[in-house]
Amino acid sequence: MFHLIEPDLGRISGGLRYNWAVVDAANGQLARHTLAGGWPEPSDQDIADLVHLIESVDGPVVLDGLIGCSLPTPVRAKVPILQLVHALAQTPEATRREQACLQAADAVVVTSHFAADELLNRHDVWAIVAAPGVAERPMAAGGTGGNLISVGAVEPNKNQVFIAEVLEELAARGVSDWHCTFAGPLNDAAYAHRLSNTLARLPGGTTTATGELDETELAAVYHQADLLVFPSHAETFGLVVRETTAAGVPAFVTAGTGSQEALGSGEALPLDKELWADALEQWLTDVQYRRRLQTVARAARQQLSYGWRATANTILEVLGSASTH
Known part of the structure; x- marks a missing residue:
């Protein structure tokens, strides 16, 4: 044994x-x-x-x-x-x-x-x-591009405050029609408080923080998603990136980390807020760009070893x- x-x-x-x-x-x-x-x-x-x-x-x-x-x-x-x-x-x-x-x-x-x-x-x-x-998942229903998700424990390494600040920049640019769901356990109380304060500066109704989810609840988040945003400082792989690929969902991840290896479709970006804001603005406003990444994600879904x-x-x-x- x-x-x-x-x-x-x-x-x-x-x-x-x-x-x-x-x-x-x-x-x-x-x-x-x-x-x-x-x-x-x-x-x-x-x-x-x-x-x-x-x-x-x-x-x-x-x-x-x-x-x-x-x-x-x-x-x-x-x-x-x-x-x-x-x-x-x-x-x-x-x-x-x-x-x-x-x-x-x-x-x-x-x-x-x-x-x-x-x-x-x-x-x-x-x-x-x-x-x-990775487990098989149904193809995500998604929306019109604006259903963003951030999945991971709320702690400094997962870098959710970075995404909140990127979203703040999007709002300042007048980019609308998006909603970001932050899903994950609150591992670091001080960091969770900082995230909450940052989210409070965003337009009302544009974010949801769910806390820890069970597998059924997480599956529902994946099913409604259009794009995963995953700006970790360090990752050896990034299981949630592979799981979103299984749902046919693209992702934006941090360049130079293990999550880039898990990426089926999307972008690997350095941790620069302007670059992330530019990429998200393009995702939200450029239909051809968005459809291209979605097509690649659906093809990657078919190639996974389940x-x-x-x-x-x-x-x-x-x-x-x-x-x-």
Whole structure:
């Protein structure tokens, strides 16, 4: 039996959704264990609980990187350890821990070629790519172009305030007939307050903040969408970008991040408010441009590999190989 250990975050995240889909697709070959604690800033007790859990299992272990890459020193275990990296370190101390833990692992798996290249450049660590799968979705009904969505946890990295300020610029230009839905859990109270204050400056009725959504509610958001706006500072892949492609919806994402790899149709833009405002103004006012991106998105939807079995098989193959060495 193989094992996956992930953090109990008390909320949904892209990394956890990836884990759950892989476990489901592994057909009983991968047991999921949830570990409470202050990850990615573990206490001594959190680390002791992790060591105890690893010692109690009977086969190779997949460590979710939020746990595995946050340890001050690499975990020592009698069983092989596979590090599953969902997000790359962003601070010097986190980068030090990431390097030490990944170099000590028996194998490393990442969710994109972008992330694999980053780890090779940062740490001289070779990683295997297990790209996310995606569930089939109905073609989005959308509207006339103005149904914008921003999907992700409300926190600085997801950069929703940036989009709110871009929308403020659109309103100043007199561009109308748009509505943006911000969907995601409020991970950072101070940042959520800042976003709320920025949204309050926009014309009434042009935005909605939903908070955390379940899968059915999120599916409804995708179904009504015309365009995803996803200006993260850092992404290893961007699962929501792939999910909007499955609904035939284009996206604007941040250039130079992993979300560009997930992009089926749309634009990859640097984080410049004027450039984003220009792109959104063109999307909203240039029918031919909008229809061209929509046509590409619908074609990309037909080319997707649906389901998570291939992702699970990659991870299971790495675990099987590690268990024989």
